[in-house]
Amino acid sequence: MKWILWLCLAACAFSQEFRPEIRKIWDDKVMEALELPLASGLKPKHVPADYYYRIPERKVWKTYPIYPPGREPAGYFERLKTLEPELAFDVAKLKTKADWIRAGEQVFHSANAFTSTNFSFTQVRNPEWWTATEAKLGKDGTLPYYRYVIRQKGKVEVTFDSCASCHSRVMDDGQVIWGAAGSIAFGKHWAYQIRKEGKTSEPAAGLLKLFFGAPWIKPNPLDDFSAMTLEDVARHLASIPHGVGARQGTSLRAPAHPPDLIGIAGRKYLDNTGLQLHRSLEDIMRYAAINGFVDELTLYGDFRPISIIHSSQSDELPPPETELRSSDTNLYALALYIYSLQPPKNQNPNDAKAKLGKKVFASQGCPLCHPAPLYTNNKLTPARGFKVPAEHRTTYDVLDVPVGTDPELAMQTRRGTGYYRVPSLRGVWYRGPFEHSGSVATLEDWFDEKRLKADYVPTGYRGMTPTRAVPGHEYGLRLKPQDKAALIAFLKTL
Numbered sequence: 001m002k003w004i005l006w007l008c009l010a011a012c013a014f015s016q017e018f019r020p021e022i023r024k025i026w027d028d029k030v031m032e033a034l035e036l037p038l039a040s041g042l043k044p045k046h047v048p049a050d051y052y053y054r055i056p057e058r059k060v061w062k063t064y065p066i067y068p069p070g071r072e073p074a075g076y077f078e079r080l081k082t083l084e085p086e087l088a089f090d091v092a093k094l095k096t097k098a099d100w101i102r103a104g105e106q107v108f109h110s111a112n113a114f115t116s117t118n119f120s121f122t123q124v125r126n127p128e129w130w131t132a133t134e135a136k137l138g139k140d141g142t143l144p145y146y147r148y149v150i151r152q153k154g155k156v157e158v159t160f161d162s163c164a165s166c167h168s169r170v171m172d173d174g175q176v177i178w179g180a181a182g183s184i185a186f187g188k189h190w191a192y193q194i195r196k197e198g199k200t201s202e203p204a205a206g207l208l209k210l211f212f213g214a215p216w217i218k219p220n221p222l223d224d225f226s227a228m229t230l231e232d233v234a235r236h237l238a239s240i241p242h243g244v245g246a247r248q249g250t251s252l253r254a255p256a257h258p259p260d261l262i263g264i265a266g267r268k269y270l271d272n273t274g275l276q277l278h279r280s281l282e283d284i285m286r287y288a289a290i291n292g293f294v295d296e297l298t299l300y301g302d303f304r305p306i307s308i309i310h311s312s313q314s315d316e317l318p319p320p321e322t323e324l325r326s327s328d329t330n331l332y333a334l335a336l337y338i339y340s341l342q343p344p345k346n347q348n349p350n351d352a353k354a355k356l357g358k359k360v361f362a363s364q365g366c367p368l369c370h371p372a373p374l375y376t377n378n379k380l381t382p383a384r385g386f387k388v389p390a391e392h393r394t395t396y397d398v399l400d401v402p403v404g405t406d407p408e409l410a411m412q413t414r415r416g417t418g419y420y421r422v423p424s425l426r427g428v429w430y431r432g433p434f435e436h437s438g439s440v441a442t443l444e445d446w447f448d449e450k451r452l453k454a455d456y457v458p459t460g461y462r463g464m465t466p467t468r469a470v471p472g473h474e475y476g477l478r479l480k481p482q483d484k485a486a487l488i489a490f491l492k493t494l
């Protein structure tokens, strides 16, 4: 009998052997067709493959948790200083798919950039930083967004701009959901940094152009901000709530909320504006590659964001050795990890109220755009003012029914395609704020008619004025109170 058991174990082990198929993701033809043209018709040009592959690869170092001041185990930081640098994993030792996913998890937590702890973007040893950034802690008492990293013995640095920083969510009870719509108040971190550098009276024009410049749009969206100082920018950034980020390519006025990465496999378009196609695992790798700062090198008409940093001409690319990219292998592991993410267990009851809500959902026409099982039709809807070009009707999945939300992100930015994609409603119970810029904090607010009026104080991202309307998507706004409550109860079961 025993040998049968051994045979079975050997066979099982064999069947677990995993053969990764790692393809070169950066191919000029593929990159050209990867993204939608921008709203004005402009087609940005990513760097050519021969340049891309000459950029050195970023290493994935082993990382260590960060504790708030006063809560660190005795001698912890001193011990970190004695450690040798160590890579997070050895590709040669990855055997099963689970091994690869675990390696991808390390990539998810690894830095896009590094900052040292004595003066840095993340001054995590400074109590003042914790107050200013309103950083939340996980149940285990550590900071989810960043980790310590050692690249050189004796020098403890902080991972910066890891995927985990914007794509991890701390629930009220401290549970951390990796990959969920992130809850970091990224603007507060950035504002803290700007103020710490002490140049707040200087003009903000250069910084704004680097992150938000879109000079081909007429009138230039940055004209409104031309008088801003760095302190003005910091003040605005500090007002942006948890779960919304004025990331590169959005706008100070129209930031974006990071989408939930859990369940991404079913989505055909990425980003709130449906900027990038998603047809395969490689497209997730490409998304991560582009957004890991390689988009600063992209040519938008005759504007290349990186030229602001190097004070160079737009037609010049910096020497590739001065940049960093993620290796195809690490991006592959990362994408496998993202695909493997599972939603937390939903405790919301599918009771009589939720069942009534399901009927309300159907009767209000929601399934036209949010049909089961994904609760999205995976289509793009034109933003207010965007005229769908004829060729898009055959190339992309367009539902020419505008929902009328604020058009700025879709029309006036480098991520703006003229569309908002229909988001999946799966997992709305553990995400928010809602709407592309996270303008309302809760589902109750999203279905509250008051948000349509100019004197509304948005409960999520406020904007640059004390009050403003959060227009559009008027579905379900005028229901009887008990039907509205039932609809929301139903949505919370998804």
Ligand code: HEC
Binding pocket: 108, 161, 162, 163, 164, 165, 166, 167, 186, 245, 247, 256, 257, 258, 259, 260, 261, 264, 267, 269, 270, 271, 272, 273, 284, 287, 288, 291, 292, 334, 415
């Ligand atoms: C500074 C914050 C930040 C960091 C760091 C970050 N993201 Fe994001 N991510 C966002 C925001 C904001 C969006 C939405 C952008 C938009 O709608 O235009 C987004 C969108 C995405 C999407 C599209 C999801 C969807 O359903 O549309 C993917 C995939 C993604 N991020 C993966 C990653 C990965 C992988 C990393 C690490 C390499 C990463 N992100 C790092 C903020 C961040």
Ligand code: HEC
Binding pocket: 272, 361, 364, 365, 366, 367, 368, 369, 370, 381, 401, 402, 403, 405, 406, 420, 421, 422, 423, 425, 428, 433, 434, 435, 436, 437, 443, 446, 473, 475, 476, 487
């Ligand atoms: C014509 C298509 C369409 C219909 C009909 C529609 N929606 Fe939407 N829905 C969208 C689009 C597009 C967005 C994203 C808008 C934006 O962010 O600017 C959205 C966003 C949402 C959001 C916010 C999701 C998030 O993560 O921010 C919820 C919740 C929602 N819809 C629920 C519903 C419900 C419930 C109904 C019916 C009462 C409904 N929708 C009807 C297209 C539609």
